Amino acid sequence: xxxxxxxxxxxxxxxxxxxxxxxxxxxxxxxxxxxxxxxxxxxxxxxxxxxxxxxxxxxxxxxxxxxxxxxxxxxxxxxxxxxxxxxxxxxxxxxxxxxxxxxxxxxxxxxxxxxxxxxxxxxxxxxxxxxxxxxxxxxxxxxxxxxxxxxxxxxxxxxxxxxxxxxxxxxxxxxxxxxxxxxxxxxxxxxx
Amino acid sequence: xxxxxxxxxxxxxxxxxxxxxxxxxxxxxxxxxxxxxxxxxxxxxxxxxxxxxxxxxxxxxxxxxxxxxxxxxxxxxxxxxxxxxxxxxxxxxxxxxxxxxxxxxxxxxxxxxxxxxxxxxxxxxxxxxxxxxxxxxxxxxxxxxxxxxxxxxxxxxxxxxxxxxxxxxxxxxxxxxxxxxxxxxxxxxxxxxxxxxxxxxxxxxxxxxxxxxxxxxxxxxxxxxxxxxxxxxxxxxxxxxx
Numbered sequence: 001x002x003x004x005x006x007x008x009x010x011x012x013x014x015x016x017x018x019x020x021x022x023x024x025x026x027x028x029x030x031x032x033x034x035x036x037x038x039x040x041x042x043x044x045x046x047x048x049x050x051x052x053x054x055x056x057x058x059x060x061x062x063x064x065x066x067x068x069x070x071x072x073x074x075x076x077x078x079x080x081x082x083x084x085x086x087x088x089x090x091x092x093x094x095x096x097x098x099x100x101x102x103x104x105x106x107x108x109x110x111x112x113x114x115x116x117x118x119x120x121x122x123x124x125x126x127x128x129x130x131x132x133x134x135x136x137x138x139x140x141x142x143x144x145x146x147x148x149x150x151x152x153x154x155x156x157x158x159x160x161x162x163x164x165x166x167x168x169x170x171x172x173x174x175x176x177x178x179x180x181x182x183x184x185x186x187x188x189x190x191x192x
Numbered sequence: 193x194x195x196x197x198x199x200x201x202x203x204x205x206x207x208x209x210x211x212x213x214x215x216x217x218x219x220x221x222x223x224x225x226x227x228x229x230x231x232x233x234x235x236x237x238x239x240x241x242x243x244x245x246x247x248x249x250x251x252x253x254x255x256x257x258x259x260x261x262x263x264x265x266x267x268x269x270x271x272x273x274x275x276x277x278x279x280x281x282x283x284x285x286x287x288x289x290x291x292x293x294x295x296x297x298x299x300x301x302x303x304x305x306x307x308x309x310x311x312x313x314x315x316x317x318x319x320x321x322x323x324x325x326x327x328x329x330x331x332x333x334x335x336x337x338x339x340x341x342x343x344x345x346x347x348x349x350x351x352x353x354x355x356x357x358x359x360x361x362x363x364x365x366x367x368x369x370x371x372x373x374x375x376x377x378x379x380x381x382x383x384x385x386x387x388x389x390x391x392x393x394x395x396x397x398x399x400x401x402x403x404x405x406x407x408x409x410x411x412x413x414x415x416x417x418x419x420x421x422x423x424x425x426x427x428x429x430x431x432x433x434x
Contacts, residue, residue, distance in 0.1 A: 029197060030304075031372070036202035037306045038214045043221035044307050051228045051285050056277035059235035063257040066242045066250075073244055 151187075159183045196379035200303055200372070219299040220307070227288035227301075235284070256284060260419065267423035271430050279426075282311065283419035290371065290411035294404065302414075303371035305364060312364035315422050323429030334432055363421055367414045374407045 030036070162183050166174040206217035235256070238249030246254055260280045264272040272279075286302055293300025301307050323331040335352040336345065381403070384396035 030200040030202060031306070031368070033202070035214070036218070036220075036304075039204070039208075039216045039218050040202065040220050040301070040304060040306050041310055042213070042215045043217070043224055044301070044310055047221070047224035047228050048281065048285060048311075051231055052278065052281045054228070054232050054236060055281045055284070059232075059239060059253065060257070060277050060280065062236070062239040062242060063254055066239065066244075066246075067254065067257075069242075070244050 155187055196376045199375060199379055220301045223292055223299045224301050227292055231284045231288050263420055263423055268427045272426060275426060279419055279422055283415050286418050287415035290415055294408060300371050302367055303375055305368045308364035308368040312360040316360040319425045319429045367418055370410055370414050374410055
């Protein structure tokens with residue numbers, strides 16, 4: 001329906017132009033001179049066929065070939081870029097993995113080092129403690145020996161004092177054995 | 193003063209006669225040949241380098257190619273590929289004839305009904321033959337709109353047939369009348385410039401300047417319309433859609 005509308009419009013325009021055309025030109029429209037039809041049609045055919053051959057044989061293959069080549073080139077470049085992008089991503093991933101591995105390794109090393117260190121330290125600590133304990137025990141033994149000596153001296157001294165005191169009090173020398181036993185018992189009683 | 197119709201006169205430049213048939217080389221023939229040579233220049237010489245990054249002329253050639261290729265693809269589909277060189281030739285030929293007609297003292301071959309009608313008739317007959325070859329008698333279902341009550345068909349089928357057979361006329365008259373009217377108008381206003389002299393002639397001159405721009409647009413638009421209608425007719429013949 002659209003085409004018929006157009007054609008009605010065109011026909012109307014054509015008609016009015018025919019009228020105005022004939023009004024302008026005394027000899028009528030050159031378009032209606034049928035003597036000119038044959039040369040126009042012949043040359044139209046020649047020109048059109050030549051242009052068609054030029055287009056279909058030369059221009060269209062050349063252009064479509066060029067467009068295809070360009071498309072292929074662009075696609076190739078895009079693919080290469082995509083590949084490079086993927087390679088880079090793979091590299092980055094590998095780098096990050098190695099970085100993470102290295103971090104993990106360093107953490108592990110740190111941990112084992114700390115463990116060895118603390119084991120070593122505690123071993124040395126124990127060793128030192130034992131040494132110190134040995135010296136303490138030795139010192140205590142020495143002190144005990146000295147105290148025993150001192151105590152023995154004290155007993156003897158106390159016996160002598162008791163003997164002299166008994167001699168002074170009783171006027172006769174005491175039985176040395178009995179007095180010694182008594183002094184020892186008294187010393188034991190007072191508890192050092 | 194010259195008549196505005198004088199510019200459309202066919203002048204025989206070289207007289208030829210082939211067995212009683214007048215095949216003289218006329219001003220119309222000359223400008224057709226100029227159009228063919230220029231189109232060849234753009235599309236063949238311009239594409240000589242086949243550069244991946246096109247220069248100016250090659251860009252023009254590719255632009256024209258892609259413009260028509262897109263038109264055929266959108267309007268006809270893949271089956272239209274076979275007819276693409278023909279539609280490209282049709283478009284380029286009409287475009288160059290129309291635009292060259294805007295050159296002063298040139299001639300516009302497409303301002304003659306016999307030229308446009310020959311092209312339109314060729315398209316019409318060709319499209320009809322393609323339709324018949326593809327679909328046989330089923331081709332005539334093109335005249336029967338789908339989903340319409342049969343009473344209406346009595347009315348619609350004749351309308352469809354008329355609108356189908358009017359196609360070569362509408363196609364050719366549209367192009368011819370546009371060229372004729374535009375060039376006549378320019379000539380008439382050119383006459384006004386002379387008539388109104390140095391004082392009053394500026395107004396029609398300004399109009400001519402503006403109208404020349406419009407005419408260039410119409411020169412392109414009519415070539416485009418001719419090509420796209422050819423695509424639509426072709427699509428009808430190939431797909432029988434309505």
